Amino acid sequence: MTSFQNIQPLNTQQYAKAHILRSDQEALEVAHDLAEQFKLNAIERDAKRTLPFNEIEAFSQSGLWAITVPKEYGGADVDTFTVAQIIALFSGVDGSIGQIPQNHFYALEVLRNNGSEAQKQKLYAEVLAGARFGNALAEFKTKTAAQKQTLLSQNTESFVINGEKFYCTGSLFAHRIPTLVKDEQDREFLVYVSRDSEGLTLIDNWTGFGQKTTGSGTVKFNNVPVTEDDIVRFDTVFSSPTLVGPFAQILHASIETGIARAALEETLERVRLARPWIDSNVESAELDPLTIYEIGRIAVDVRASEVLLKQAARSIEAAKPHPTAENIAKASLDVAKVRAHSTETALKASSKLIELAGSRGSQQKDGLDRHWRNARVHSLHDAARWKYYFIGNFELNHILPPRRGTL
Structure with missing residues (x-):
């Protein structure tokens, strides 16, 4: 078991050279070229459980992680079938690599529906610059999957998160970790937690016999401070018809x-x-x-x-x-x-x-x-x-x- 704590801090300036894709066709062409590269060592990565840090870096630097960003914010906002084809393509080459961006795109869709204008401006810009979102949604110690114990509370200075998450696919490769929390009123929020936050611990303890390199381990929160502009209401995302x-x-x-x-x-x-x-x-x-x-x-x-x-x-x-x-x-x-x-x-x-x-x-x-x-x-x-x-x-x-x- 390996613990990763406060590594690879989010710094969007670091990703100023990330490619910006402009069309569905360009996205598909880039995906095909990149998939051929990832195919070369796929069997070895699976056999040795080698986490694909370099591949995921190349994946996001290619611009493919920003293809669902709306056009009004500078993204390509490609067709859903284009996204589906790209995920299918990478999954055929390496099932783990194909799954890692799933929660990233999910977090972007929540942002599209429930984020404020200021939050969209901020987070979309980061993604266009090459930032990757992971996830900390599921919990392992509750009686049912629907129950959540990870708590968002407010102190005199800021909001803080305390709790523990498992099955956190992509978290090891992420710059932000969208985390599902509840507050004292049992309202649910998705908090886009920065990777370099104090009190955040990532543990590489995923041992599945398949999808071995998805980085789906544990994320622990010990009084992790978060700002209000990184908190998006979640429980209302299904109260009205959304995609x-x-x-x-x-x-x-x-x-x-x-x-x-x-x-x-x-x-x-x-x-x-x-x-x-x-x-x-x-x-x-x-x-x-x-x-x-x-x-x-x-x-x-x-x-x-x-x-x-x-x-x-x-x-x-x-x-x-x-x-x-x-x-x-x-x-x-x-x-x-x-x-x-x-x-x-x-x-x-x-x-x-x-x-x-x-x-x-x-x-x-x-x-x-x-x-x-x-x-x-x-x-x-x-x-x-x-x-x-x-x-x-x-x-x-x-x-x-x-x-x-x-x-």
Whole structure:
């Protein structure tokens, strides 16, 4: 277990050279180039659990962490499907790297909906300069996931935070750590805590067998001082129709869709390598029909997840100009469809990769199991069965799903 305390302080001047992306096309081109670089050592990083500090620095310096900043604040504000494609692309290369920016984009979406004008000006400028947001949302010691004990209180000089968070994905790489707290009136806030704050301790104690390098450890707060301009109201973000929930969930669906596509592509490569006659001119009767059948099934499932992902992104974009209870519900349901489907597809595709690779699939040096391990661990984030429940409840009873972060 490693403890990181007060390292890499937030200094936006340090990031004055961060690239500013201007369009969806530019963002996609930069992402493809960067993903090819990250692919080179992905298996080794996973095997040795090497935290990708250099890769994440390059990722944010490329401008890709600022692509959702609204145009009026200097950002590209790219289409939701562009964000989804980029997350899927990096997740296929390295599931951990694909997940790390998810909470960053989530925090930016909360800011878009509930932040004041001054807060937007300040925090968007930092992100455009290259700053990264992590998260400290979940708690490990409460009876239920909905309960929160981390407290925001006010003393004579400032506000302070006391508490402990776990599953803090991306916190080790972050310059600010958006932290979910409650006050004495049980109101909830998201506090954009600076990495170099006194009393803040980051602990690298995430030991999952998949998504091994997401930096999802513990964050402790011991009278951590925060200023009022870093505090954003959170509990009201779902009281009116917003895209915070659907946008958060489509990023999770993108992670699994990317893993599924990568597993399929690696399956094709491995099967061709093991059975070169597949691409030869021999009679079809000599081919292995069961292998081809299994590949066909996975190919259909992967493509279905990709189509559902695009449809969900379109629903989000359609709701953006004028969110209503109805179009936000449609976006939530369309995202739930791809989230549930991609979970199952990623698990099936990554399992079939190991199966169809034969005995070679068990060789650790080849890293074929990383896709399954990443998909299995990520799929535990929130249960797919609840997605199906709300989809079914709408189809059967025309009941709109609740507005929350998991929908």
